[in-house]
Amino acid sequence: MTNYETHEHDVLVIGAGGAGLRAAIEASAQGMNVGLVCKSLLGKAHTVMAEGGVAAALGNVDPEDNWEVHFQDTMNGGKMMNNWRMAQLHAQEAPDRVRELQEWGAVFDRTNKGQILQRAFGGHKYKRLCHVGDRTGLEMIRTLQDQGIHRGFAVYMECSITKLIKDGDKVSGAFGYYREDGRYVLFKAKAIVLATGGVGKAFTVTSNSWEYTADGQGLAYDAGADLIDMEFVQFHPTGMVWPPGVRGILVTEGVRGEGGILRNKDGYRFMRDYLPESTKDQFSANDAESERWVNAAIAGVKTKDKRPPELSTRDNVARAIYTEVKEGRGSPHGGVFLDISYQDAARVRKKLPSMYHQFKDLADVDITAGPMEVGPTMHYIMGGIRVDADSQMSRVPGLFAAGECSGGMHGANRLGGNSLSDLIVFGRLAGLGAAEYVKKLGAAPAVPQDQVDAALAEMEEPFQRGGSGSAKNPYDVQKKLNQIMSTYVGIFRNKEDLEIGIQKLQELKEDIKNVGTKGSKTYNPGWHMCRDLKNMMIASEAIALSALSREESRGAHSRTDFEQLNPELGKFNTAVSKDADGMKLEKTPCPVMPEDLKRLFAKKETTHNG
Amino acid sequence: MAEANLKVFRGEKDSGTFENYKVPIEEGMVVLDAIHYIQQNMDPTIAVRWNCKAAKCGSCSAEVNGKPQLLCKSRMDKFEPGEEITVQPIKTFPHVKDLVADVSWNYEVNKKIVPFTPQPGHNWVVYQEDIERVQEFRKCIECFLCQNVCHVLRDHNRKDGFYGPRFMVRLAGLEMHPVDSANRLKMVKEDAGVGFCNITKCCTEVCPEDIHITDNAIIPLKERVVDEFYDPIAKFFKSVFKAK
Structure with a gap:
């Protein structure tokens, strides 16, 4: 039998982006013996790519701001599908978490009074995003990393987890391998926090990196947790569209926050045409007013002018761009134009430095001299592992989740900037929840050997099938999966497409069973992909089934055969879980918001998806 | 379609050789795309460390024609047509496999x-x-x-x-x-x-x-x-x- 090494921890955190690092720091602070597993090198997780900012109602720029407004914006952005308690905790605690980052060494841009500067973003009523130019995620992960390494927890770099181990219904460990040399590793743990991020690698055009293979969603599903709201997949309106090698890479919403204008090939500024009736009064009446708003924002002065229409929520802007392109008004490479070049070049380079370099280096485009070409890119999944709002525990005892892999916080559509605040608010709560669970647990649960053996055997299979003959190339299978998801489960959906997609996914499952690899276990990406495909398939099937079951358009979920929002359907979350016969789908009632919070939403729910 | 001539270091723990690959060139392609092309179409075991592919994470450091740089920022159109493009791991740190070093x-x-x-x-x-x-x-x-x-x-x-x-x-x-x-x-x-x-x-x-x-x-x-x-x-x- 092949060997494996063994480590024991009170709390094992899987994933070392913002949420995982924050969870590990918190669990350590609670006196736990903590292990942190990262699939990449420490500090390289996907958080590093977040650009625009972290949303927190500090009120440094717009003093009217407070947690209640942030809560309202978040719920409205999520089309009221959000778990209200998560949205409340998030809005209440984000300011403290941001101040904490500052005390840990994060160097945010400043207002002229010396406070943390905040910028406008889509769906946020006030200027709320604390930022560092357009590299806020890097600042955040480096700050957490440099704090974390002094907190005494063990870090396992370039390590992938393939199986959660359970003692009865309780989670008790995790099995995986080191990418570097392929040696196996068993973690015995009393509690596990999943913080593995998203599912983007199931789609062809995505802003997500290779790591986003739905690991946490897949592991939790296999362990008996349920996944909710999986139909809500966010397509970021502005990804790069050219050159082909960088298609999908994110162009921060900060460009529009700083005054970027969207135009089609005729030079027409189209976004005003796509504003939902219900939100039109929040935006400028004409281009002159937009310009006054931008000038006031640049000067750092207050204005009564309203914001430009480009700052509508991401779902609206993505659909608008998609429609412009589909109807033949797109740019040469199949996007639309995003222009910030009318502003002072030095200021653009200062406020959007990585966008400047990204376009200059990768596309030969000087964004201070001309427009960028942008189009929608799969960016984020609102759905994920269902957790208790206060403790972040899933329905599997001892299994917690935080950040993108968990569901509920963002409802049907996430506002920009709310993901970074999500990471630090719920990362901390998950670390705290896991520590409290462990303190009450007593003796460590058992790690049944048969489960460990089965996990190890699973990882050996791709080598037994080999890299030739009837064995499938894992990269070919991924490409097929991407095509299915992008073709049949994309921005606009309908019953017929979804049913075809689901059928094709079922067929592809056979291929996944037959993927094989050759070579040694040393840093073998083909082997890694063989396992990653299973998680991606779970997420893909969950997305497709959930999308088929939601017969309305709401937030990021757009059905061409059900174009209206149906208030009745807003009362239920879609939940999938593992059954003896495969994936089981249920409609479960949304948590009901208490009256004292309901009063914040006096306006009647509209039937228009806006 | 134009092809690039890549010479990539293959092997484990310093023992290895350069192997030649012909990769079709797409407009705007970077060297990391070429390595991915090899991975997806020729040899899935070729090891390269990367994450963001947008010069934000700093994972894909290597030496291209002797010059240390990020593979995701190394544009293929900077090379002469037909020029041999040598890709090897960063030298200062212990070698793991192919283009990956132990940092x-x-x-x-x-x-x-x-x-x-x-x-x-x-x-x-x-x-x-x-x-x-x-x-x-x-x-x-x-x-x-x-x-x-x-x-x-x-x-x-x-x-x-x-x-x-x-x-x-x-x-x-x-x-x-x-x-x-x-x-x-x-x-x-x-x-x-x-x-x-x-x-x-x-x-x-x-x-x-x-x-x-x-x-x-x-x-x-x-x-x-x-x-x-x-x-x-x-x-x-x-x-x-x-x-x-």
Whole structure:
């Protein structure tokens, strides 16, 4: 039998982006013996790519701001599908978490009074995003990393987890391998926090990196947790569209926050045409007013002018761009134009430095001299592992989740900037929840050997099938999966497409069973992909089934055969879980918001998806 | 379709050879795309470390035609048609496989640095002009290209005496933070070994974030060390007050 090494921890955190690092720091602070597993090198997780900012109602720029407004914006952005308690905790605690980052060494841009500067973003009523130019995620992960390494927890770099181990219904460990040399590793743990991020690698055009293979969603599903709201997949309106090698890479919403204008090939500024009736009064009446708003924002002065229409929520802007392109008004490479070049070049380079370099280096485009070409890119999944709002525990005892892999916080559509605040608010709560669970647990649960053996055997299979003959190339299978998801489960959906997609996914499952690899276990990406495909398939099937079951358009979920929002359907979350016969789908009632919070939403729910 | 001639180092733990691959060129392609093409179509076992593919994470450092750079930023159209493009792992750190090197030494060094220590009770009113320089240092994506090219580490392998440019940048960022209260100058002088740097600026040249490592981080640190430990007038006053 092949060997494996063994480590024991009170709390094992899987994933070392913002949420995982924050969870590990918190669990350590609670006196736990903590292990942190990262699939990449420490500090390289996907958080590093977040650009625009972290949303927190500090009120440094717009003093009217407070947690209640942030809560309202978040719920409205999520089309009221959000778990209200998560949205409340998030809005209440984000300011403290941001101040904490500052005390840990994060160097945010400043207002002229010396406070943390905040910028406008889509769906946020006030200027709320604390930022560092357009590299806020890097600042955040480096700050957490440099704090974390002094907190005494063990870090396992370039390590992938393939199986959660359970003692009865309780989670008790995790099995995986080191990418570097392929040696196996068993973690015995009393509690596990999943913080593995998203599912983007199931789609062809995505802003997500290779790591986003739905690991946490897949592991939790296999362990008996349920996944909710999986139909809500966010397509970021502005990804790069050219050159082909960088298609999908994110162009921060900060460009529009700083005054970027969207135009089609005729030079027409189209976004005003796509504003939902219900939100039109929040935006400028004409281009002159937009310009006054931008000038006031640049000067750092207050204005009564309203914001430009480009700052509508991401779902609206993505659909608008998609429609412009589909109807033949797109740019040469199949996007639309995003222009910030009318502003002072030095200021653009200062406020959007990585966008400047990204376009200059990768596309030969000087964004201070001309427009960028942008189009929608799969960016984020609102759905994920269902957790208790206060403790972040899933329905599997001892299994917690935080950040993108968990569901509920963002409802049907996430506002920009709310993901970074999500990471630090719920990362901390998950670390705290896991520590409290462990303190009450007593003796460590058992790690049944048969489960460990089965996990190890699973990882050996791709080598037994080999890299030739009837064995499938894992990269070919991924490409097929991407095509299915992008073709049949994309921005606009309908019953017929979804049913075809689901059928094709079922067929592809056979291929996944037959993927094989050759070579040694040393840093073998083909082997890694063989396992990653299973998680991606779970997420893909969950997305497709959930999308088929939601017969309305709401937030990021757009059905061409059900174009209206149906208030009745807003009362239920879609939940999938593992059954003896495969994936089981249920409609479960949304948590009901208490009256004292309901009063914040006096306006009647509209039937228009806006 | 035009084809690129890639010569990629293949092997484990330094033992290996260069292998040739012909990869179709797409418009705007970078070298990392070419490696991915090999991975997806020719050999799924070829190892390359990467994450963001947008020059933000600093994972895909390697040496292309001898020049240390990020593979995701190395445009294929910079090469002559038909030119052989040699890709090999960064040299200063132990080889793992193909294009992947073991950079864990850097993470061990980072742990030794006294973390940010805010002045107790500070009101956190901090002005933009006071943090501009620190923000320049915090752009660092930890690609370790500066560490790779630093001759103290690369040619003389003095990892025992010098933390390298990356950590001079980190130390400078902490020392110049207007709210920080710790003093790391003894560390800068002794364990971190700032004196080893003889200002050849190779690190600055390869920095994908355009951080002025030598001019803005290392030289000011050297000056602070001189002020703290070697200034004769200060030394005189210190000895006088000590004598009292």
